[in-house]
Structures are given as structure tokens and as C-alpha cells.
Amino acid sequence: MLTLDSQAALPLVTQIVQGLGRQIDEAALREGTKLPSIRQFAQSHQVSVFTVVEAYDRLVAQGYLVSRPHSGFFVRRRAAAGAAEPVPASPQGFDSAWYLRRIFENRHLAVKAGCGWLPGDWLFEDGLRRGLRALAADDADLGGYGDPKGYPPLRQAICEALAEQQVTVPPAQVLLTQGSSQALDLCVRRLVRAGDTVLVDDPGYANLLFSLRFQGARLLGVPRTPQGYDLAALEALVTEHRPKVFFTQPRLQSPTGSAAPLGQLHRLLQLAEKHDLTIVENDIYVELDPEPRPSLASLDQLTRVIYIGSYSKTISPNIRVGFLAAHPDLLEDLAQLKMISGLTSAEFGERLALSALLDGRRRKHLKSLRERLAEAHQRVGGRLVALGFELFAEPKAGMFLWARHPRLPDAPALANRAAEADIMLGPGHLFRAELQPTDWMRFNVAFSGDERLFAFLARELE
Amino acid sequence: MLTLDSQAALPLVTQIVQGLGRQIDEAALREGTKLPSIRQFAQSHQVSVFTVVEAYDRLVAQGYLVSRPHSGFFVRRRAAAGAAEPVPASPQGFDSAWYLRRIFENRHLAVKAGCGWLPGDWLFEDGLRRGLRALAADDADLGGYGDPKGYPPLRQAICEALAEQQVTVPPAQVLLTQGSSQALDLCVRRLVRAGDTVLVDDPGYANLLFSLRFQGARLLGVPRTPQGYDLAALEALVTEHRPKVFFTQPRLQSPTGSAAPLGQLHRLLQLAEKHDLTIVENDIYVELDPEPRPSLASLDQLTRVIYIGSYSKTISPNIRVGFLAAHPDLLEDLAQLKMISGLTSAEFGERLALSALLDGRRRKHLKSLRERLAEAHQRVGGRLVALGFELFAEPKAGMFLWARHPRLPDAPALANRAAEADIMLGPGHLFRAELQPTDWMRFNVAFSGDERLFAFLARELE
Numbered sequence: 001m002l003t004l005d006s007q008a009a010l011p012l013v014t015q016i017v018q019g020l021g022r023q024i025d026e027a028a029l030r031e032g033t034k035l036p037s038i039r040q041f042a043q044s045h046q047v048s049v050f051t052v053v054e055a056y057d058r059l060v061a062q063g064y065l066v067s068r069p070h071s072g073f074f075v076r077r078r079a080a081a082g083a084a085e086p087v088p089a090s091p092q093g094f095d096s097a098w099y100l101r102r103i104f105e106n107r108h109l110a111v112k113a114g115c116g117w118l119p120g121d122w123l124f125e126d127g128l129r130r131g132l133r134a135l136a137a138d139d140a141d142l143g144g145y146g147d148p149k150g151y152p153p154l155r156q157a158i159c160e161a162l163a164e165q166q167v168t169v170p171p172a173q174v175l176l177t178q179g180s181s182q183a184l185d186l187c188v189r190r191l192v193r194a195g196d197t198v199l200v201d202d203p204g205y206a207n208l209l210f211s212l213r214f215q216g217a218r219l220l221g222v223p224r225t226p227q228g229y230d231l232a233a234l235e236a237l238v239t240e241h242r243p244k245v246f247f248t249q250p251r252l253q254s255p256t257g258s259a260a261p262l263g264q265l266h267r268l269l270q271l272a273e274k275h276d277l278t279i280v281e282n283d284i285y286v287e288l289d290p291e292p293r294p295s296l297a298s299l300d301q302l303t304r305v306i307y308i309g310s311y312s313k314t315i316s317p318n319i320r321v322g323f324l325a326a327h328p329d330l331l332e333d334l335a336q337l338k339m340i341s342g343l344t345s346a347e348f349g350e351r352l353a354l355s356a357l358l359d360g361r362r363r364k365h366l367k368s369l370r371e372r373l374a375e376a377h378q379r380v381g382g383r384l385v386a387l388g389f390e391l392f393a394e395p396k397a398g399m400f401l402w403a404r405h406p407r408l409p410d411a412p413a414l415a416n417r418a419a420e421a422d423i424m425l426g427p428g429h430l431f432r433a434e435l436q437p438t439d440w441m442r443f444n445v446a447f448s449g450d451e452r453l454f455a456f457l458a459r460e461l462e
Numbered sequence: 463m464l465t466l467d468s469q470a471a472l473p474l475v476t477q478i479v480q481g482l483g484r485q486i487d488e489a490a491l492r493e494g495t496k497l498p499s500i501r502q503f504a505q506s507h508q509v510s511v512f513t514v515v516e517a518y519d520r521l522v523a524q525g526y527l528v529s530r531p532h533s534g535f536f537v538r539r540r541a542a543a544g545a546a547e548p549v550p551a552s553p554q555g556f557d558s559a560w561y562l563r564r565i566f567e568n569r570h571l572a573v574k575a576g577c578g579w580l581p582g583d584w585l586f587e588d589g590l591r592r593g594l595r596a597l598a599a600d601d602a603d604l605g606g607y608g609d610p611k612g613y614p615p616l617r618q619a620i621c622e623a624l625a626e627q628q629v630t631v632p633p634a635q636v637l638l639t640q641g642s643s644q645a646l647d648l649c650v651r652r653l654v655r656a657g658d659t660v661l662v663d664d665p666g667y668a669n670l671l672f673s674l675r676f677q678g679a680r681l682l683g684v685p686r687t688p689q690g691y692d693l694a695a696l697e698a699l700v701t702e703h704r705p706k707v708f709f710t711q712p713r714l715q716s717p718t719g720s721a722a723p724l725g726q727l728h729r730l731l732q733l734a735e736k737h738d739l740t741i742v743e744n745d746i747y748v749e750l751d752p753e754p755r756p757s758l759a760s761l762d763q764l765t766r767v768i769y770i771g772s773y774s775k776t777i778s779p780n781i782r783v784g785f786l787a788a789h790p791d792l793l794e795d796l797a798q799l800k801m802i803s804g805l806t807s808a809e810f811g812e813r814l815a816l817s818a819l820l821d822g823r824r825r826k827h828l829k830s831l832r833e834r835l836a837e838a839h840q841r842v843g844g845r846l847v848a849l850g851f852e853l854f855a856e857p858k859a860g861m862f863l864w865a866r867h868p869r870l871p872d873a874p875a876l877a878n879r880a881a882e883a884d885i886m887l888g889p890g891h892l893f894r895a896e897l898q899p900t901d902w903m904r905f906n907v908a909f910s911g912d913e914r915l916f917a918f919l920a921r922e923l924e
Binding site: 011012013038039048051053054056057060067117118119120121123125128129132133134135136137138139140141142143144145146152153156171177178179181182185189194207210211214312316317318319320336337339340341342343344345346347348349351352354358360 | 473474475500501510513515516518519522529579580581582583585587590591594595596597598599600601602603604605606607608614615618633639640641643644647651656669672673676774778779780781782798799801802803804805806807808809810811813814816820822
């Protein structure tokens with residue numbers, strides 16, 4: 001029995017993790033001992049089941065406990081003090097097509113220099129917690145399936161945000177989705193058939209590339225330049241291959257960080273018009289952009305552009321709320337496809353997203369998030385340059401730095417060695433349509449300030 | 463300015479709806495008047511934004527307010543006292559292939575006799591609210607994407623529930639999904655290619671039929687009988703057409719309510735073995751079943767059966783939590799497809815589902831839910847028989863009654879007349895693979911106790 005203090009500064013979860021961990025280290029709890037069930041522990045210690053679930057979960061991750069089907073949690077043989085959960089990725093995993101599983105499985109590595117998300121404490125967790133408390137205190141109806149297109153007041157709020165970005169669209173043309181990933185996947189399923197030729201950014205967004213490959217699309221990469229698009233290459237591809245769709249991210253693009261200027265956006269839309277190309281614009285980093293840059297949708301007003309947004313980078317990915325806005329004809333089809341692939345989206349998360357959007361402290365949070373990213377760009381970029389890295393693009397905003405080093409040409413091998421040193425890197429081939437080799441790598445500035453990263457890179461360069 | 467009383471028995475939302483409604487009825491608030499923004503109203507009346515959102519939303523639904531993009535909420539011209547939101551469905555809508563949109567758009571009809579969900583107050587809303595409060599009070603990490611397969615402690619709990627139902631499976635073989643709909647759609651995308659022949663229940667689950675049609679499958683219906691399957695017909699179809707997959711719901715099937723006995727399940731698995739057929743078993747009504755009937759998965763132990771479950775009928779559809787359990791090889795593919803189509807599922811909802819599962823009052827709730835359904839079966843079945851309806855199947859359990867009347871052969875026309883009387887019916891062709899005509903109709907016993915339904919049917923039979 002542990003003594004817990006609900007008034008202590010140390011969270012209850014941490015008290016339980018440390019307390020049980022100590023008992024196991026000291027063999028007061030011996031290998032094979034069965035722990036009380038979650039409910040028993042919660043009752044006997046007067047804490048919530050969530051607290052116990054979280055604590056047991058962390059102890060499993062730390063290798064103290066093992067969870068056995070149908071029987072419960074048991075004390076595990078301790079390998080060594082502080083041993084972390086074994087990383088299930090084999091080194092060659094980085095070459096596997098199952099990149100997504102890989103990055104998520106590697107999320108337990110200590111230094112997440114290559115990952116695609118933000119640290120929890122950079123997000124709007126305070127606002128989310130306030131929303132959660134308000135929702136818990138409220139008498140909102142929690143029993144229904146919700147609206148097929150998503151929670152109407154959130155769609156209204158999104159329209160208001162889009163109006164500020166010069167995109168005029170009514171709520172009926174906004175569809176809420178399970179993050180931007182579902183929005184992209186719905187577009188893939190609606191617009192692409194097996195054998196179709198599709199344009200993508202090269203390099204581009206890995207999850208989208210997998211969705212397109214699964215659908216049987218033939219992928220053609222439009223080269224990214226430090227200034228945005230290679231328009232001559234784009235025009236040649238469009239003329240020769242007559243693609244139907246271009247999936248692109250003009251702003252603060254992942255992985256390159258580059259942003260296309262107004263003139264390029266206009267020219268791209270002219271080409272699209274001439275060759276009857278539909279454009280799916282992934283603009284999930286708009287709120288991280290320190291400049292009021294236009295989007296393709298703000299020029300085209302959803303005639304041939306489908307616009308995709310997300311709150312995973314500014315509120316939290318945990319609520320899984322993204323959206324798309326499209327021409328009415330297309331939107332009804334996409335809404336139907338959304339229903340086929342999971343009926344409605346969770347109104348719960350949508351209510352929380354709305355409360356965060358309406359939270360008076362959100363603008364301040366966004367401002368400080370952008371400042372924090374700018375500082376991280378300065379710091380991480382400076383350290384990489386000092387080590388001899390070449391950086392790809394201005395502006396120094398958003399989450400990513402695309403960089404390479406003349407003496408580190410084999411990025412996948414480097415990433416494998418890094419994983420052994422508990423560091424997750426983002427070798428560039430993972431972001432390419434055919435996984436073509438490249439010496440470029442993606443650094444997430446929010447996770448790349450860690451000294452262990454620079455020590456590792458310095459050792460590699462010795 | 464309204465005077466609100468947070469201590470009153472009447473919920474704040476209702477106070478606002480009634481107060482503003484009265485002011486509009488009495489023209490104290492005139493047509494075209496702009497209302498305060500949600501945030502302004504919340505601040506000036508010292509209530510949460512959720513309360514205001516909910517109230518405005520209901521006033522829009524009731525026709526008192528209209529929401530204009532980019533500008534806010536305005537008082538609408540009142541058509542007549544108590545006018546409801548106009549039903550956007552045209553009468554011929556019931557013949558449209560867009561059935562799903564239709565049933566969701568028709569969810570505002572007063573009497574939902576044909577719908578596929580349970581009333582909010584039949585669900586475990588209390589437990590959900592307790593979980594929400596615990597989660598709000600907790601210091602759980604809300605910042606991450608969560609585990610690709612879903613929240614590990616919930617997967618553990620699901621394994622324990624499955625063990626009670628004689629299905630032995632480790633958490634690694636359980637994938638959490640956005641309701642059973644996503645689970646079915648993932649199976650369709652993984653197992654079916656355009657042109658493939660697939661077996662389905664006839665009649666069966668409409669959303670699945672649409673997903674299969676979208677994938678380009680050739681659908682063959684296996685006739686349901688009052689006692690389960692027509693095994694002779696099944697064997698003939700399997701022998702002649704060599705289908706790859708059978709999507710089926712053995713227990714308390716929607717729409718017929720029938721349940722297949724043990725002997726049939728065994729024989730079905732023998733046929734599957736002989737003809738190398740994969741079976742996707744939709745068992746979402748298991749917790750509504752008063753009898754401890756076996757599932758296909760409990761016989762087969764996930765060798766060639768994929769098992770699908772959901773908490774939409776017993777906790778709430780709003781959290782969008784379902785799951786599938788499958789053979790390890792297949793499961794990894796399905797997990798990868800889940801990531802392609804929306805990355806992770808929302809851990810939020812999964813934490814709430816777990817808290818409901820661990821809630822001490824849940825078993826009692828399930829018991830009373832089953833009793834309530836049994837009583838509704840007695841009552842609704844009795845009334846229909848008294849009017850001259852024929853009922854399809856025993857057992858009288860689960861949500862649905864499948865019924866027809868010799869003097870009401872045109873179910874779609876009847877459904878259209880019912881919609882004009884504010885009643886939503888479920889004409890049987892919507893549940894058939896090729897929308898073949900039928901005089902059968904689906905009644906949801908939880909919504910069919912309404913006198914307006916019986917009055918309407920009596921008028922039709924005069």
C-alpha cells in the first residue's frame with residue numbers, strides 16, 4: 001500500500017509511478033507479483049481510475065510492469081535500472097515502406113528531432129483543459145451521433161477564421177474530419193482511381209504519399225525549391241502527363257519549410273485552369289505563419305481548390321479535429337464518403353476545439369507559439385550551420401528545417417545509428433514519392449534543441 | 463438582457479432558449495436583429511460558451527435564429543409559432559441512394575421509428591459524465607497523437623471483455639476505430655477490390671452496403687430467415703460465385719432482429735474453411751443480447767473471422783469508439799490503413815470509453831437497458847400485431863422489429879407520407895444490396911412506442 005498525498009505538488013500519477021517503481025527496485029514487490037486491478041487500486045487509494053490507468057501505463061512503458069491479457073498487471077523482471085521500453089524498430093526499419101508505423105513506434109526515443117508534431121507543452125493544453133472542465137460542468141447532450149458534416153457551431157467558427165484569411169465560404173461547404181489526414185484521404189478516395197496520374201510535392205507529406213500509393217495512383221513529384229515551386233518543371237509535367245490532381249502544401253511546407261509567394265500561386269492556378277487540374281491545398285501551418293501570406297484558396301475561392309486545415313499543431317492532435325472546405329458539389333460527395341468511412345466525427349472533440357477557438361487566451365498562445373518557433377529556428381539553424389550543415393529555405397518559420405551535410409551523405413544509415421543513440425531523425429527519402437535516395441534530412445525545430453542531438457552529430461563528424 | 467438563474471431546476475440552456483424565444487415571439491427582439499456574439503453573451507450573462515452555443519444552436523434548429531457566415535446570429539422571420547426546422551428531404555429522397563444523408567437529415571423528424579440509434583437517455587450518459595468530470599480533474603497528457611492502435615488500457619479492457627465471451631486475444635490484436643463503421647470500412651478497403659464478389663446479409667446494414675458499392679464490389683445477398691441463415695442458399699452462392707468475403711451480423715441482426723443459433727455458426731465456419739472465405743463478423747449488439755449466445759469469433763478464435771464491436775449502443779455514439787480484433791497479419795495491415803485514413807483515433811474518447819467500462823454502475827445499466835428493450839419489444843410488437851402487421855423473427859431482443867402489413871405493400875410511398883406527418887420510417891429496400899423492392903419495414907422499438915406512429919398507421923389502414 002502506497003501513501004499518496006493529493007495536496008502535494010507532485011502529481012498523483014507521478015507519486016504512484018515513483019512509489020511502485022521504488023518498491024520494485026527494492027524488491028519489496030517481487031517479480032511476478034500481481035498488482036491490484038485498476039479499479040481496486042483506485043478504490044483503496046481514493047484516486048480516479050484515470051490516475052491509475054496512466055500510472056500503470058507509464059510503468060509498463062518503463063519496463064516495471066507487464067500487462068497480461070485476461071489477467072492483469074504483473075511485476076516484470078527488471079533488466080537494468082531505468083531501462084526504457086525496448087524499441088521495437090529493427091535498424092533496417094527506417095528503410096521499410098511502413099514509415100508511419102515506424103515514426104509512431106519510434107516516438108518513445110528520447111530525442112524526437114525528426115518527428116512531425118509539437119511537444120505537448122507548446123500546444124494549447126491550458127485552453128483544452130478549461131474547455132474540458134466547462135464541458136464536464138455543462139448539460140450538453142452527449143448521446144447523439146452529431147451532424148454528418150460536423151458540429152455546426154465549429155463549422156461556423158471555421159468560416160469566420162477563413163473569412164479573416166480572405167476565403168469566403170458558408171458553413172455548409174465545411175466538412176469536419178479526423179485531423180487533416182482524414183481530409184486528405186477522403187480527397188484521395190474521391191478524386192483518384194487506380195492508375196491515375198497525380199502530382200505531389202517532392203519532397204512532400206509521407207502519410208499522403210502512402211494513401212495515394214494504396215489507392216494505386218502514379219505519383220509525379222513537383223520539385224520544391226527554396227522559394228516555393230519549380231514552375232517550369234510543373235508546367236512540363238502537366239503538359240506531358242495530364243494529371244488530374246495536384247496535392248500540395250504551399251505554406252511552410254513539410255518537410256522543406258519553404259513557402260510559395262503570391263506570384264507563384266497565381267501562376268499555378270492559371271496552369272490549373274488551362275489544364276483542368278484540381279488542387280488539394282494542405283494549409284495546416286497557416287496559424288504558425290508569422291506573415292499574412294495568401295493561400296491558393298484565397299485567390300481561387302474554392303472553384304478548383306479544396307482547402308484543408310487542422311488544429312493538431314495549435315490546439316492538440318489528441319482531439320483529432322481537422323476540416324476541409326470545397327465547392328458544394330464536391331463537398332456533398334466528400335461528406336458522403338466521410339459517413340461511409342466512420343459515420344460522423346466525434347462531436348466531443350469538436351466541442352473542445354470550439355471552446356479553444358473561442359478562448360480569450362488563444363491569440364496570445366498563438367503569438368507566443370510563433371515566437372517560440374522563430375527562436376528555435378534561430379538556435380537550431382545556427383547550431384546546424386556551425387556544424388557545417390547547409391539549410392534549404394527561408395522563411396525561418398513553422399516547424400521544420402530541411403538540411404544536409406556534405407560529409408553525411410547516407411541519411412538512412414545515419415538515422416539508424418541515431419536510433420541506437422535514442423535519437424529519432426527524419427531521413428529525406430521517406431518524404432519522396434518513390435523513396436528516392438537523398439542526403440537531405442528533416443529537423444523539427446521544437447525537438448532539435450537537445451544537446452544529445454548535437455553531441456551525436458559532432459561525433460559523427462569527427 | 464435575460465435574467466438567468468444558475469440555481470434553478472431548469473437548465474441554463476433551456477432558460478436561454480425559452481427566454482430568447484419568448485422575446486422573439488413577443489417581438490421584443492425583432493426580425494433581423496443581430497444577437498450578441500457567443501463570447502459576448504457568455505461574458506455578459508456569466509455562463510459558459512458551451513451553454514450559449516447549445517442555446518443558439520437549438521434556436522436555429524427551432525427556426526428562431528439564423529446564422530449568417532462571417533457575421534453572426536440574427537433573429538429570423540417567424541413562420542408560425544413552434545415551427546420546426548424545415549426538413550430538407552424532398553419526398554423522393556427516400557428513393558435516393560444517399561440513404562445515410564437522408565436518415566441523418568431526417569433525424570429532426572419528431573418520431574424516429576425507423577432510425578438506427580438509441581435515445582440519449584437510454585445510453586450510459588451518467589457514466590459518461592462521471593468520466594468526463596474525472597478526466598477534466600485529472601492531469602492526463604492531452605497533447606499527443608496517442609498509440610496507432612488506440613489507447614492501450616482500453617485495448618486491454620476490451621480483451622478482458624472478449625475473454626468473458628470466450629474469445630482469447632491479446633491487446634496487440636485489437637485495433638480501436640471510429641465506431642464500427644470505420645472498422646467495417648477498413649475491412650472493405652483491405653479485403654475487397656473493384657470487381658470482387660462479396661457476400662452480405664440480405665437484408666443488411668446500409669452503411670456497409672454503401673462502402674462496398676463505393677469500392678466497386680459485386681454484392682450477393684445471403685437471405686436472412688427468422689431463424690438466422692438460409693444455409694442452403696449460402697452454400698449455393700459460395701459454390702457458384704467463389705466469393706472472397708462474407709460480411710455478416712449473426713446476432714440480433716439489423717434490420718431483421720434475427721439471431722443465428724450455434725449449429726448454424728458451426729456450419730457457416732465449415733463452409734468458410736472449405737471455400738477459403740474470410741468472415742467479417744459485426745457483433746455490435748452483443749451487450750444488448752439477454753442470452754449468452756456464442757459469436758463466430760468464439761468458435762473460430764480469429765483464424766478466418768475478423769470480429770467487430772462498438773460502444774455506440776451502450777455508452778454513446780458521440781465518443782465514436784469501436785474496435786476490431788483480427789489475426790496478427792491482417793491486423794497490422796488494418797492498423798496501417800487506419801493511419802492512412804486519419805492517423806490515430808481520438809484518445810480522448812477512448813479514455814472516456816474506458817472509464818465507462820470500469821464504472822461500477824455499468825453492469826446495472828446494461829441490465830436495465832436490456833429489460834427496457836424487452837419491454838419495448840412486447841409493447842411495440844403487440845401494437846403492430848393488433849394493427850394486422852406480420853413480425854419476422856424471434857428473439858424479441860435488441861433494437862429492431864422487422865415487420866410488414868398485407869395492406870401496406872408500398873413501403874417507400876408509406877415512408878414518404880410518414881415524413882410529411884413528422885414520422886421517420888425505415889422502408890426495407892434501403893437495407894438490400896440492390897435496393898430491391900420489399901414490403902418489409904424496420905421499426906426501432908426504442909422510438910416506436912409513440913402514439914403518433916400508431917395513429918398514422920391506423921389512418922393509413924382505414
